[in-house]
Amino acid sequence: LISGIIFAMIYKIIFSKVSWMIKKAVLPVAGLGTRFLPASKATPKEMLPIIDKPLVQYAVEEAISIGIKEIIFITSPEKNSIKRHFNKNEEIEKKLIKSGKGEIAKKLNPKIFSDITFYYINQETQNGLGDAILHAERIVNNEDFAVLLPDDLIFSEKSCLSQLLEIYDKHNSSVIAVNKVDEENIHK
Numbered sequence: 001l002i003s004g005i006i007f008a009m010i011y012k013i014i015f016s017k018v019s020w021m022i023k024k025a026v027l028p029v030a031g032l033g034t035r036f037l038p039a040s041k042a043t044p045k046e047m048l049p050i051i052d053k054p055l056v057q058y059a060v061e062e063a064i065s066i067g068i069k070e071i072i073f074i075t076s077p078e079k080n081s082i083k084r085h086f087n088k089n090e091e092i093e094k095k096l097i098k099s100g101k102g103e104i105a106k107k108l109n110p111k112i113f114s115d116i117t118f119y120y121i122n123q124e125t126q127n128g129l130g131d132a133i134l135h136a137e138r139i140v141n142n143e144d145f146a147v148l149l150p151d152d153l154i155f156s157e158k159s160c161l162s163q164l165l166e167i168y169d170k171h172n173s174s175v176i177a178v179n180k181v182d183e184e185n186i187h188k
């Protein structure tokens with residue numbers, strides 16, 4: 001699939017009259033990240049920091065901000081740090097609290113994550129984005145869902161995902177966001 005595709009939303013007729021029914025988001029993070037090498041050799045590109053958070057956290061927060069309750073990562077054993085990032089680490093938390101750094105401890109497990117369910121499904125072979133999304137089939141279970149590509153960071157006043165949701169809601173159909181890329185930058 002072309003690298004300009006950022007998000008996709010799948011629509012199912014049964015919920016066509018119901019607004020804001022998207023509760024599940026699929027985040028494929030199993031890619032090899034060859035274009036980011038050597039930065040992505042030991043650190044998944046989705047874990048590269050932007051200011052004080054890894055890239056993937058921005059996508060998760062954007063999903064939660066529109067009411068997503070289940071985050072489904074399509075991942076690989078090499079990307080274990082993504083799972084570690086979203087899992088609780090009580091040992092570090094305890095140490096921080098003990099040394100009077102409770103405020104920093106709060107940042108480790110933001111409140112907005114507390115009622116979110118995270119799933120991690122391994123994509124054994126990197127057969128591309130479509131194959132990665134298909135791995136979420138069982139958990140998506142025929143519901144409408146969002147797809148976010150966490151290696152793209154989109155700045156906009158109204159988040160890209162909430163704009164997509166509005167279109168989905170208005171037209172009762174799948175909607176996809178694309179980014180225009182000059183020919184000389186397509187390989188990047």
Ligand code: UTP
Pocket residue numbers: 003028029030031032033034035036046074075123125126127128129131132149150151
């Ligand atoms: P990209 O094509 O941008 O990522 O896929 P890539 O394959 O990791 O990058 P290159 O081409 O090797 O540099 C978009 C998203 O889909 C995931 C990637 O992790 C990224 O978040 N992806 C891609 C998968 O989960 N599985 C795949 O087989 C391919």
